[in-house]
Amino acid sequence: MILNVEHITKTFGKNQVLKGVSFEMGKQSLYGVVGENGSGKSTLLKIIVGEWKPDGGRVSVNGQLGYCPQETSLFSHLTVDEHFRYFAAAYGIERTTWPSRAESLLNDFNFKKYHHTQVAHLSGGTQQKLNLALALLHQPNLLILDEPYNGFDWDTYLRFWNYANRLRKEGCAILVVTHLITEKKRFDKIFNLNQGLLQ
């Protein structure tokens, strides 16, 4: 088992957003979580990655976790390469290893020509590619993606799914949270987060 989420509860004021959410993910699984705006999808992800503390319940991760937040979370005055370098230090990836991984991600998502460009000068779509690439740099075996293809054009959307399928074949478990799923067949399982419970 790669991810085990047990009886997660979370309340904000009088509003109980999560009422005992439980699920587990094994190797090579691709799950989706959908729900209306404000249904608690992002809350659930923030609890899984450890950013927020649940009121009750437990999260177990077996392996390395990669997290791509919904909002592009980048330094506007650093270049694409500098972001890879900074996050490689955070993940503890060897200095000799990360440049080739970064190069591979730049090629896979087709934004190599921007590698010396500061984020402030990138388009929204390219920023989103970098946002996603940073979550993949350390080759995680659990990938948590919050609305990952917001702002992607069709080509990048297809590249994203190609990459996701490749990762999956290598054993990675992928959890995609989105407000809209158009291609249900891509997922092994789709949960609907409704009134604090996964259905």
Next chain:
Amino acid sequence: MSPRKITTGLVMIIKTLFRRRIILVALLVIPIVFLTVVELTAPTRYIPFRLASLDIHVFIHKSLKHIALVFFAVTFSGFLTSLLALFLIQIENDVNRRLVICGYHPFELLISNLLALILLIMAIAIYIGFLVSWFVPVKHFFMFLVGLMLIGFVYGCYGLSIGSLIKGKLEGVLFIVLLANIDAGWLQNPMYYAEAHNNIIIRYLPAYFPSQSAVIAAFTDYSAIHARFYSILYGSAFLILALLVFYNKMKIKNRPDHVR
């Protein structure tokens, strides 16, 4: 603590700072403009004044212009450093949080910020120190620089604390402008201080010890070792507060259990 993470953080913070034109303008232009205005407008009349940390019978005779130039050098050093520290700690907080999720320890990020701040303090003090010495004969230049660095340290750590405590940028700037204006820009002026009532209040404000240290070094042969010591103590108190608040805000609240 990983030296690689700290040095990478430091390099990225310095790059982020110096790629913003407003920072360069603030650092290079503001001191020279303000000191030039003081030089052009302050009266040259000589007056006797006392310094609070020296004996009550010690009078220093200097021109109002020289006093104003040294005093404003101290004020600018404190104010600029404080603003930069606020900027360092508040800017792109969400990305810093992401770095923590990805493996940085909050203290590693804070140490990177602190090292960047120390470099800035030294650069600002040296730049303003040389500018002032161009207008005013400074008696002990190196010790005067130390005084400017100490105001930078105290006010820089104040900026870090405010930036850690307050989320809003505007509110943070307001807190810094208010204190820098009242304390470093007004109450610590030797001309005001000498005649002030209840000057015990002034002695407990953050700029008191560093400004005493700088003015003593600029105009006298007396020792300012106590003022320097208490400046470090004062700055360290702000630093500890900043460390605790920043750590509490940035730490991972519930790191998942790792089964493997």
